[in-house]
Each structure stands twice: as structure tokens, then as C-alpha cells.
Amino acid sequence: MNSIEQMISNFEEQSKYPAKAVAKVMKETGKKAVGCFPYYTPEEIVYAAGMLPIGLWGGQTEIKSADKYLQSFCCSIMRANVEMGMKGTYDLLSAVIIPTYCDTLKCICENWKTAVPNIYLIPMVYPQNIRIEAGVTYMMAEFKRVQAELEKVSGRAITEKDLLDSIEVYETYRKTMQEFVSIVNQYPNTLNARTRHFIIKAAYFSDKKSYTAKVAELIAELKKLPAEKFDGLKVVITGILAEPAALLDSFVENNIAFAADDLAQESRQFRTCIGSGKTAVEKLARRMSDQSCSLLYDDKKTRGQLLIDLVKENNADGVVVSMMKFCDPEEFDYPIFKKELEAAKIPMLYLEIEQQMDAAEQIRTRIQSFAEMMDKH
Amino acid sequence: MFLGIDIGSSSSKAVILDENLNLLGKAVINTGTGTLGPEKAIEIALSKAGLSREAIKYSIVTGYGRITYAKADKQITEISCHAKGVAFMEPNARTVIDIGGQDVKVIRLDDGGRVENFVMNDKCAAGTGRFLEVMARILDCDIEMLASLDAESTKEIIISNTCTVFAESEVISQLSSGAKRENVAKGAHHAVAKRVAGLAHRIGIRPEVVMTGGVALNKGVVSALSQEIGQPISVVKNPQIVGALGAALFAAEMFKK
Incomplete structure (x- = not known):
């Protein structure tokens, strides 16, 4: 195994076994860990408090206990999160932050108190109108409240300098990740759909500073190599996330690379840089205000154009919609951007996914059919 | 001779075409993937065509069971095969x-x-x-x-x-x-x-x-x-065999390449 393969394999290991990875990094750093529910919890404040923000994005678990709180028509990530909370998988966390973007998340905030009483809950409410000044002011107040809660958990005050230092760590992380996703196009065989995902996902189970350094090292090693030849299809993938691994393997088998993504679990986390502002909290609020995602109110409906631009910039052949089953915000966006992509004559593959799909046969047929269809064009 | 096999969830279909794409044999068996259905369908299609397996120059498998069937030269999805079969029979x-x-x-x-x-x-x-x-x-x-x-x-x-x-x-x-x-x-x-x-x-x-x-x-x-x-x-005539027909048509095309 050469050094690039070894680095990728380490990232994959971290992503596949988060509990083990988190326990290890907690031991190495001596830090407490705080669970951050999707989608945009202010990780910077957790980090500034000297704790590790850990992304809680569901996982491969059998849903048994969570049925007590969440019906089968709730999103599979949230069902898995509640299940793992109840099962004790998250017991190493000192607290969880749960934002209330969608109806399911709002319910989980209440459920958590009785379902997982041993893990301290910090609820968070983002404003509906994130773009207007009143929204920014509200967000700043909410961030300060969360900051005070986190101070209680960590047992220490968070200074302005702590916050600014943390923002710097995160800004370096975001810029590094932006560079990482942009070089995928040059190395689509090494950074295939599967490896690309695992590398990005490992960030949720690491100390951001050391993770960023490792990704920067990987980028530097890759850049020493000539660009790879690739005769497959290049697509832009959009949605909440693209999992499980069997789904990604189907793309690899059919020689389809992700030229760019618009996934909440991936690029939507790091594509927006820090905002301007007099204080650290204002900078954080203004960044959220610039953010675009199906879960954030967007009166301009910019997603279609964003996807069209990503296709053009990356010379992609089409768009893959990874639709999280029962995700209302994503489903509301779909008819709007579908029309725009069709008008732009961009081929599209629609896949409805659940995170714990045991039988991926149908998905496999759809992906292969898409590849065959594009091959003839 | 070219063979197309369509292994569905509840039935298995086989079609044999000659070099000029004439239909020599076809079969539909009402058991699908994971059964002996595919083999039976192939045997019947071969015997109707009066051929042995050795006469088959290229074969393509399609359908739900295509991934696990190892004896064909290539697998193609049923989407592509149905389209191929229909376009051949009904060009409009x-x-x-x-x-x-x-x-x-x-x-x-x-x-x-x-x-x-x-x-x-x-x-x-x-x-x-x-x-x-x-x-x-x-x-x-x-x-x-x-x-x-x-x-x-x-x-x-x-x-x-x-x-x-x-x-x-x-x-x-x-x-x-x-x-x-x-x-x-x-x-x-x-x-x-x-x-x-x-x-x-x-x-x-x-x-x-x-x-x-x-x-x-x-x-x-x-x-x-x-x-x-x-x-x-x-x-179309014989609607059940369209997928297998499409597969056989692809087999003929790919053999010529």
C-alpha cells in the first residue's frame, strides 16, 4: 500500500467505525465530545470550548427502539440517531446539540429528553428568514445562548479569542475541503464515489485541526501525480447524503465519478466561507445567512442554477438526485430544480434512498441503466 | 446464434436469434431468479431452435437475476433491453x-x-x-x-x-x-x-x-x-419475451463489434 492508499484507508476506517474513532481522538486529545445533529450546528463554538464536535449522521443500525418515538415515515437518519442514542452508542458524548430545521427534528428535540435522558440536550432554533438583518440578530442571540450552554458542559468560559481561533481552524478546514473536492476531477479513479465520501465524512469523527492537516497532506501527495485518465461518466450529486456504501459502490462499478456534490453531509458543510462582522458570533451568523440548502428558506430558489453551474464548471454529464425518503425540504425543492435542469437539457437520475437500505438491487439497476443510457448518447 | 436471457422475479425467459436476427427459439418459464427456471428456459429455447449450447456465439443476461447469473458473456439492465426489444418490433x-x-x-x-x-x-x-x-x-x-x-x-x-x-x-x-x-x-x-x-x-x-x-x-x-x-x-406480440429479445439483439450487436 503506498502512502496515498494508506491515507485513504485511514479515513475510511474512521468513517466506517465512528465510535472507535471518536473514543481514540478523545483519548489522544483529552477533550470531551459533543454530538452535533445535522445540519448546521455551530461546531466552531463547541471547538472554542475545548471540546470535540462530533457529527451525528445516522448509520447502519437496525431500527427497533426508535419506533417508539418516530414513525416509519420519518427520515432514516433521524430514526438511526434516536436508535443509537437509546442503544447507548452515544454514551461517550457529554451533550448533543439538536437544531430544529424540519418537523422531524422539532419532535426529536422533545423526544430526546425522555428517550436519552443521560445525554444533555442543547436545542437550537434557527430563524426562518436567515437573509434579513433581523434573522442575523436573532441568530447571534441564539449562538450566545448555545455558547452559555456549552460553557456549562465544558466547565470553562469561552472567550472571544477562543471563538476567533476556532473560526480560523474551521476556515482553514473549509478552504482545504473546497480544494479537495475541486481536485477530484483530476483524480477520479483514486477519489472515486466511495473514497471521496469516506474522506469527507471522516471530518465528523476527528479533531478538525488534525483532520485538515491530513487532508492537506493527501492533496499535496496527489498533486505530485499526473492527472488520471478517466473514460466514465462524471456527475454532480445532490441531496442530503449519498449512503450506504453499497450505493456508492454501484457508481464505482458503473464507472461513474462524482465531479462535484451538493450534499448536505458534504459540500454544503464547507462551501460557504466565514462572514464579515465585528464579533466572532456575528461572523458565524453572517456565514449562516449566506448559506444555501433545502433546509434553509430561499425565496430566490437558487438550487437549480447552482446545479447547472456545477455541471458546467466541472464538465459533468448529468445530475444524480439522491432523494432522502420522507425528507420534506428536499422534496419541496425537487420539482423546481427538475424543471430547470430539464430546460437546460441536463440528464438526470432520480434515486430515492434510505440510509439503511438492505436491498440495493433496484438502485443498482437504475444506476446501471443511467450509465447505459448515457453511453449511447 | 445469439442468446438473450431475461431472469425476472417470477419468470425466466430466453430468446435465440440467428445472424439475420430471425427468431429461432423462445421460452417462458414461470419461475424466476434463484431457481432452475433460467436453465430450463434456455434448454427449451435451444431445443425449439434445434441447437446445442455450443452454437451460441454470444449471450447477454438481463433482469433482476442478471448479476448472479454467471454463464452469460455480459449483463445489461432490463431497461436497456426492453427498449431495444421494443424499438426492434415497433420502431414508432x-x-x-x-x-x-x-x-x-x-x-x-x-x-x-x-x-x-x-x-x-x-x-x-x-x-x-x-x-x-x-x-x-x-x-x-x-x-x-x-x-x-x-x-x-x-x-x-x-x-x-x-x-x-x-x-x-x-x-x-x-x-x-x-x-x-x-x-x-x-x-x-x-x-x-x-x-x-x-x-x-x-x-x-x-x-x-x-x-x-x-x-x-x-x-x-x-x-x-x-x-x-x-x-x-x-x-407487442409475445410481450413477456421482449427483454430477452432485447438482450439477444444486444448480443448480436456486441458479437459483431
Whole structure:
């Protein structure tokens, strides 16, 4: 195994076994860990408090206990999160932050108190109108409240300098990740759909500073190599996330690379840089205000154009919609951007996914059919 | 000689073509993936063609069982194969509706007969052959008899549940309150048709519309579907073997390459 393969394999290991990875990094750093529910919890404040923000994005678990709180028509990530909370998988966390973007998340905030009483809950409410000044002011107040809660958990005050230092760590992380996703196009065989995902996902189970350094090292090693030849299809993938691994393997088998993504679990986390502002909290609020995602109110409906631009910039052949089953915000966006992509004559593959799909046969047929269809064009 | 094998969830189909794409043998066996069905279908098709396995120069497998079947030269999806088969038999077809044992596909073809777009049902039996099998069982008839029952109907009993399991209890309660079997059969066909029409409207329906798959043999479904989409639907000859035919056509093409 050469050094690039070894680095990728380490990232994959971290992503596949988060509990083990988190326990290890907690031991190495001596830090407490705080669970951050999707989608945009202010990780910077957790980090500034000297704790590790850990992304809680569901996982491969059998849903048994969570049925007590969440019906089968709730999103599979949230069902898995509640299940793992109840099962004790998250017991190493000192607290969880749960934002209330969608109806399911709002319910989980209440459920958590009785379902997982041993893990301290910090609820968070983002404003509906994130773009207007009143929204920014509200967000700043909410961030300060969360900051005070986190101070209680960590047992220490968070200074302005702590916050600014943390923002710097995160800004370096975001810029590094932006560079990482942009070089995928040059190395689509090494950074295939599967490896690309695992590398990005490992960030949720690491100390951001050391993770960023490792990704920067990987980028530097890759850049020493000539660009790879690739005769497959290049697509832009959009949605909440693209999992499980069997789904990604189907793309690899059919020689389809992700030229760019618009996934909440991936690029939507790091594509927006820090905002301007007099204080650290204002900078954080203004960044959220610039953010675009199906879960954030967007009166301009910019997603279609964003996807069209990503296709053009990356010379992609089409768009893959990874639709999280029962995700209302994503489903509301779909008819709007579908029309725009069709008008732009961009081929599209629609896949409805659940995170714990045991039988991926149908998905496999759809992906292969898409590849065959594009091959003839 | 070229062989196309279509291994579905409930049946296996085989087609043998000669160099000039003439149909030499075909077979449909009512057991699908994971059974001896595929081998039987191939044997029967070969014996009808008067050939032995050695005569096959290239073979392609398609259908739900295509990944696990190791004896073919290549595997291609049923979407591509149905499109290929239909374009060969009905060059003017622009929309293909294939209803099989456990899935439904609507495929739109471009003017050259190539796949332009497609849509498949979710992992759910609603709108598939499986739904009709369940209905036939409750109505105590063979699945082949559903269409003739429908032909005798005087009105449609609306089946409002999309879910096959719920629809089953709904139909049982309809029958126990005196609904006629014939009218229930018509209701079952319309339930399938509504579900499939919804799927078809997602990608847009362009004439001519052609139906393939085992369910196309049921005239009740074809007529209900035609009403639901508001367009005439033609059914190709031997609708069950279209996927296998497409596979055999691909085999011939790929061998020549």
C-alpha cells in the first residue's frame, strides 16, 4: 500500500467505525465530545470550548427502539440517531446539540429528553428568514445562548479569542475541503464515489485541526501525480447524503465519478466561507445567512442554477438526485430544480434512498441503466 | 446464434436469434431468479431452435437475476433491453410501459429508439404483477382469468388503498359486503393502472405507447391503463419475451463489434 492508499484507508476506517474513532481522538486529545445533529450546528463554538464536535449522521443500525418515538415515515437518519442514542452508542458524548430545521427534528428535540435522558440536550432554533438583518440578530442571540450552554458542559468560559481561533481552524478546514473536492476531477479513479465520501465524512469523527492537516497532506501527495485518465461518466450529486456504501459502490462499478456534490453531509458543510462582522458570533451568523440548502428558506430558489453551474464548471454529464425518503425540504425543492435542469437539457437520475437500505438491487439497476443510457448518447 | 436471457422475479425467459436476427427459439418459464427456471428456459429455447449450447456465439443476461447469473458473456439492465426489444418490433414506439412480477418501468425512447429517460416503481408491490396475483387469490381464480372476469363487470369497485396488503383487506371487506367478483377484478385493474399512470406522467408520455411484460397479456389492465393515460396502447406480440429479445439483439450487436 503506498502512502496515498494508506491515507485513504485511514479515513475510511474512521468513517466506517465512528465510535472507535471518536473514543481514540478523545483519548489522544483529552477533550470531551459533543454530538452535533445535522445540519448546521455551530461546531466552531463547541471547538472554542475545548471540546470535540462530533457529527451525528445516522448509520447502519437496525431500527427497533426508535419506533417508539418516530414513525416509519420519518427520515432514516433521524430514526438511526434516536436508535443509537437509546442503544447507548452515544454514551461517550457529554451533550448533543439538536437544531430544529424540519418537523422531524422539532419532535426529536422533545423526544430526546425522555428517550436519552443521560445525554444533555442543547436545542437550537434557527430563524426562518436567515437573509434579513433581523434573522442575523436573532441568530447571534441564539449562538450566545448555545455558547452559555456549552460553557456549562465544558466547565470553562469561552472567550472571544477562543471563538476567533476556532473560526480560523474551521476556515482553514473549509478552504482545504473546497480544494479537495475541486481536485477530484483530476483524480477520479483514486477519489472515486466511495473514497471521496469516506474522506469527507471522516471530518465528523476527528479533531478538525488534525483532520485538515491530513487532508492537506493527501492533496499535496496527489498533486505530485499526473492527472488520471478517466473514460466514465462524471456527475454532480445532490441531496442530503449519498449512503450506504453499497450505493456508492454501484457508481464505482458503473464507472461513474462524482465531479462535484451538493450534499448536505458534504459540500454544503464547507462551501460557504466565514462572514464579515465585528464579533466572532456575528461572523458565524453572517456565514449562516449566506448559506444555501433545502433546509434553509430561499425565496430566490437558487438550487437549480447552482446545479447547472456545477455541471458546467466541472464538465459533468448529468445530475444524480439522491432523494432522502420522507425528507420534506428536499422534496419541496425537487420539482423546481427538475424543471430547470430539464430546460437546460441536463440528464438526470432520480434515486430515492434510505440510509439503511438492505436491498440495493433496484438502485443498482437504475444506476446501471443511467450509465447505459448515457453511453449511447 | 445469439442468446438473450431475461431472469425476472417470477419468470425466466430466453430468446435465440440467428445472424439475420430471425427468431429461432423462445421460452417462458414461470419461475424466476434463484431457481432452475433460467436453465430450463434456455434448454427449451435451444431445443425449439434445434441447437446445442455450443452454437451460441454470444449471450447477454438481463433482469433482476442478471448479476448472479454467471454463464452469460455480459449483463445489461432490463431497461436497456426492453427498449431495444421494443424499438426492434415497433420502431414508432416512444414510450414503453413494462409491468413485471415485482416492478414497473416506464421508458421513454428518442426518435432513434434509444433510451431517453426512464422511471421505476419503489420497492413496493403496488402496480405490479404481484398485486394482481394477490387479487386473483382473493377472487379465487387463476391470474389468467382476471381479464375475463373484468370483461363481465358492470361497474368498477374502487380500491382506495395503494398498499397491496391493505388493498387485500379492503377487497375482502368489499366481497363480504356483497360486491361482485367481476367488479372487484375491474377495480384491481384500475388500481394497477392508476399507479402506473402516475409513474408514467412523471417522465411524460409520448405516443406511440407500447406495453411489454407478463401483465400486458391481461386485456383488463391494458384497457384500464389506456383510459388512465388517455392514449391508445399497443401490446407487442409475445410481450413477456421482449427483454430477452432485447438482450439477444444486444448480443448480436456486441458479437459483431
